[in-house]
Amino acid sequence: MELDAKATRALNYFIPQMVSISKSGMVQVGILLVFILGGLYALVVQIVEGHIVTGMRDNVVWGLYIANFIFFIGISYAGALISGILHLLRVEWRHPIIRIAEIITIISTIIGPAYILLCMGRLDRLHHLALYGRIQSPIIWDVLAISTYLIGSIIFLYLASIRDLAALRDYPFKQKWRKKLYRFLAISFNGNAKQNRFLERGLTIMSAIIIPLAVLVHSVLAWIFGMTLRPGWHSTIFAPYFVVAAVFSGTGVLIIALWVFRKYYHLESYITKIHFNYLGIILMILGALYGYFTFSEYLTSWYGSETWDMEVLYKLFDPHEYWWWFFFSAILGVALPVLVILIPKFRNINSITAVSVIAVFALWVKRYLIIIPTLETPLLPLQDLRPEYIHYTPTIIEWLLTFAGVALFCFLFFLFSKFLPIVSVVKGEEGTNYAELRKKVMQRVLKRKIKEEKRKASQKLQHI
Amino acid sequence: MKYMLIISLATAITAGKGLAQKAVRKTARVQVEYFKGPDKTENLVATLIVKEKRYVPFGEAMLYFYCLNDTARILLDKIKTNDAGKAVLTVSNNPKITKDPEGKITFIVEYKGSSAVKAAQRKMAIRQGDLELSFFQKDSTKSIEVSATETGADNQRTPIAKVNILFYVQGTFSLYNFAKEKTDENGIVQVAFPVDMPGDTTGVLTIVAKIEENRTYGTIEAKGEINWGKPIQPVKEKKRGLGDTDAPLWMVYTLIVLLSAVWFHYLYVVYMMIKIKLAR
Numbered sequence: 001m002e003l004d005a006k007a008t009r010a011l012n013y014f015i016p017q018m019v020s021i022s023k024s025g026m027v028q029v030g031i032l033l034v035f036i037l038g039g040l041y042a043l044v045v046q047i048v049e050g051h052i053v054t055g056m057r058d059n060v061v062w063g064l065y066i067a068n069f070i071f072f073i074g075i076s077y078a079g080a081l082i083s084g085i086l087h088l089l090r091v092e093w094r095h096p097i098i099r100i101a102e103i104i105t106i107i108s109t110i111i112g113p114a115y116i117l118l119c120m121g122r123l124d125r126l127h128h129l130a131l132y133g134r135i136q137s138p139i140i141w142d143v144l145a146i147s148t149y150l151i152g153s154i155i156f157l158y159l160a161s162i163r164d165l166a167a168l169r170d171y172p173f174k175q176k177w178r179k180k181l182y183r184f185l186a187i188s189f190n191g192n193a194k195q196n197r198f199l200e201r202g203l204t205i206m207s208a209i210i211i212p213l214a215v216l217v218h219s220v221l222a223w224i225f226g227m228t229l230r231p232g233w234h235s236t237i238f239a240p241y242f243v244v245a246a247v248f249s250g251t252g253v254l255i256i257a258l259w260v261f262r263k264y265y266h267l268e269s270y271i272t273k274i275h276f277n278y279l280g281i282i283l284m285i286l287g288a289l290y291g292y293f294t295f296s297e298y299l300t301s302w303y304g305s306e307t308w309d310m311e312v313l314y315k316l317f318d319p320h321e322y323w324w325w326f327f328f329s330a331i332l333g334v335a336l337p338v339l340v341i342l343i344p345k346f347r348n349i350n351s352i353t354a355v356s357v358i359a360v361f362a363l364w365v366k367r368y369l370i371i372i373p374t375l376e377t378p379l380l381p382l383q384d385l386r387p388e389y390i391h392y393t394p395t396i397i398e399w400l401l402t403f404a405g406v407a408l409f410c411f412l413f414f415l416f417s418k419f420l421p422i423v424s425v426v427k428g429e430e431g432t433n434y435a436e437l438r439k440k441v442m443q444r445v446l447k448r449k450i451k452e453e454k455r456k457a458s459q460k461l462q463h464i
Numbered sequence: 465m466k467y468m469l470i471i472s473l474a475t476a477i478t479a480g481k482g483l484a485q486k487a488v489r490k491t492a493r494v495q496v497e498y499f500k501g502p503d504k505t506e507n508l509v510a511t512l513i514v515k516e517k518r519y520v521p522f523g524e525a526m527l528y529f530y531c532l533n534d535t536a537r538i539l540l541d542k543i544k545t546n547d548a549g550k551a552v553l554t555v556s557n558n559p560k561i562t563k564d565p566e567g568k569i570t571f572i573v574e575y576k577g578s579s580a581v582k583a584a585q586r587k588m589a590i591r592q593g594d595l596e597l598s599f600f601q602k603d604s605t606k607s608i609e610v611s612a613t614e615t616g617a618d619n620q621r622t623p624i625a626k627v628n629i630l631f632y633v634q635g636t637f638s639l640y641n642f643a644k645e646k647t648d649e650n651g652i653v654q655v656a657f658p659v660d661m662p663g664d665t666t667g668v669l670t671i672v673a674k675i676e677e678n679r680t681y682g683t684i685e686a687k688g689e690i691n692w693g694k695p696i697q698p699v700k701e702k703k704r705g706l707g708d709t710d711a712p713l714w715m716v717y718t719l720i721v722l723l724s725a726v727w728f729h730y731l732y733v734v735y736m737m738i739k740i741k742l743a744r
Binding site: 134135136144148151152155159162188190192194195199201202205206209213216 | 705706707711712715716719722723726727729730732733734736737739740741743744
C-alpha cells in the first residue's frame with residue numbers, strides 16, 4: 001500500500017516503540033505482573049476456600065466485584081460513544097484519540113464481566129445460563145447486550161485499524177509472526193478506491209450502530225438495579241443516570257490514557273493541548289449533567305421521605321457511615337472537574353488530567369455507594385446477626401482481585417501498543433473529501449449571496 | 465482430725481447440693497377446654513404447660529383422662545401430649561362417660577409428674593349443650609336464629625337461657641364477629657343478617673354462631689351457609705408473564721427484533737470485509 005510522507009513518518013516513529021521495550025518500561029510491566037499474580041493468588045484462594053474469604057454474606061451479596069463490573073462497563077461505554085460520534089461527524093481532531101478510545105472499550109468490556117464470574121458462587125453451573133436462562137431476567141439481557149457490544153466493538157476497532165494493518169504488512173519486520181499476522185489481518189487491503197469505499201461504508205455502519213448499542217448496554221445494566229424494589233435502586237431515571245455516569249467516567253479514563261501515552265511514547269506532536277481541551281469540555285458538560293441527575297435522584301428520594309428510602313439516605317448523610325464517601329463522589333468529584341475546566345485560567349493538560357483522575361475515582365466510589373448501603377438496608381429488620389452480616393467490609397482477597405483488574409487493564413493496553421500503533425497512522429480520504437465538500441458548500445453560499453446582492457442593487461436602481 | 469473435718473464439710477456440701485438439685489422440680493399446669501364443633505363432635509382438649517422462665521408447652525408427656533361419678537373416677541384414656549403440649553380426647557359417644565343427676569359431666573385430667581416435673585391435675589365439669597342455626601326471611605328482613613339447648617341426665621333437652629351467643633362470618637383467613645346477643649327464656653336469639661356483607665361469586669356466606677369459653681358449656685359452635693351476601697366476582701389477575709415459564713410475547717419480539725437488527729448490520733459489515741478482500 002502506498003503511504004504519504006506523513007504516514008510514513010508516523011509509521012517509522014511508532015514501529016521502533018512497538019518492537020522494543022525500555023528498561024523503565026520493563027520495570028513498569030513487572031509491577032503490573034506482580035499485581036496480576038497477586039490477583040491470581042487471590043482467585044485460587046477464593047476458589048479453594050469459597051466465598052467466605054470475601055466480605056460478602058447472606059445480606060450484602062454484592063460487593064467490590066459488582067462495583068468494579070459497573071465501573072469497567074461504564075468506561076467501556078465512553079470509548080464506543082466518543083469514537084462512534086466523532087467518526088460519524090467526521091471530526092478532524094478525532095484521529096489521535098479514536099484508537100485509544102476503542103481499545104479502552106474492548107479491554108474494559110472483557111475485564112468488567114470477569115468480575116461477575118468472581119461474584120458467582122457456582123461457576124460450574126455457568127452453562128446453565130445458556131441452557132435455562134429466562135428472557136424475562138435483566139441478567140440475561142445484560143449477558144446478551146454485553147456480548148453483542150463486545151463483538152461490535154471488536155469489529156469496529158478492526159475496521160478502523162485495517163489501513164494501519166495494511167501499512168504494517170508492507171513494513172519489513174524481522175519477526176516472521178508479525179508478517180504473517182499482519183498479512184492475515186490486512187485482508188489484502190491496498191487502499192484502492194473500491195476498498196476505501198467498502199471500508200468507509202463498514203465504518204459508518206459500525207459507528208452508527210455502536211452508539212445505540214452502547215446506550216442499551218448501560219441501560220440494561222441500570223435496569224438490573226432499577227427493576228429491583230430496593231431503596232436507592234428502584235428509580236425510573238437510573239438508565240439515563242447510568243449512561244451519563246458511564247460517559248463521564250469513560251471520558252475521564254480516556255483523558256488519563258491520552259496523558260499516559262503522550263508521556264510514555266512522547267506523542268506531544270500527535271496528542272496536543274487541543275485534544276485535552278475538547279475532551280475536557282466534554283467532561284465538564286457531562287459532569288454538569290451527571291451532577292444534575294445526582295441532585296434530582298437524591299432530592300426526589302429525600303422529599304418523598306419513604307421510611308426505607310430514608311434509611312439509606314441517612315446512611316449516606318451520616319459522617320460515621322458513608323458521608324465522606326458520598327461527599328467525594330457526589331459533590332467534590334463533580335464540582336471540581338466542572339469548575340477547573342470551566343475557568344480558562346486553570347485549564348491546561350495537567351489540570352484536566354488531574355480532575356479526570358478525581359472524576360474517575362469519584363465515579364468508582366459512586367458505584368460502591370449504589371450497591372453497599374442499599375444492601376445493608378434490608379426490608380426485614382435484622383436481628384441477632386454478627387456485625388459482618390450487616391456491614392460489608394471488603395477483604396484483602398477482594399482488593400487483590402480489584403487491583404489485578406486495573407493492572408490487567410493497563411497490561412492489555414501495553415500489549416496492544418506493541419501490536420498496533422496507539423494512534424492511527426494512515427488516515428482515510430474522507431478528510432480531504434470533507435474539505436472539498438465544505439469548499440463547494442461555501443462557494444454555493446457565496447454565489448447565492450452575490451446573486452442576492454445583485455438583485456437588491458438592481459431593485460434599488462429601478463426605484464431611483 | 466483437721467482433714468476429717470474438711471472431708472465431712474465437703475461431703476455435707478455435696479450432699480446438700482444433691483438434695484437441692486433433687487428438690488428443684490418444675491411446676492406443671494394442666495389446662496382443659498371443651499369443644500363441640502359444627503359437626504357435633506365433642507372434644508376435650510388438655511394442654512400441659514411447664515414453668516421455665518415462663519410457662520411453655522410440654523410435649524411427649526402422658527395425660528390421664530378420667531370421668532368422675534358418685535363412687536369413683538373412671539379412666540377414659542391416656543394420651544401423650546404433642547409438641548404444642550396438647551392432648552385431645554374425643555368425648556362423643558364414649559360409653560364410659562356418665563352424667564350426675566344434675567346432668568353434669570365431671571372430667572379430671574391428670575399429669576402424674578416425673579423426676580423433673582411436678583404432677584398436676586385439673587377438674588372440669590360441663591353440661592352438654594347444643595346450638596341450632598337457622599335463617600329466616602320476613603318480607604325484606606333477613607335474620608339468623610339460634611336455638612341453644614342442653615341435654616340433661618335423662619337425655620331430655622331444655623333451653624339454655626341468658627347465655628351469650630357470638631355471631632361470625634367466615635372470611636378467607638379468620639372469623640369476623642358481627643353480633644353478640646343473649647338468649648331469651650326459650651334459649652332463642654335472633655339477629656339481623658348482615659346483608660351488605662360480600663360473599664363468594666354466588667353471594668354465599670358462611671355464618672358461625674358460638675358459645676365461647678363458657679364455664680358451664682365450654683365452647684359450642686354451629687355453622688350454616690346461605691346465599692344472602694353480595695356476590696363478588698373474583699379479581700382477574702392481569703398476566704404479566706414475568707414469573708411464568710414463558711416470557712411475555714412483546715419481550716420476546718422486542719429482543720428478536722433488536723438482536724436481529726444489530727446482527728444483520730454486523731453480518732453486512734463482514735460482507736463488506738469480504739468485498740474488500742475481493743477488490744484487491
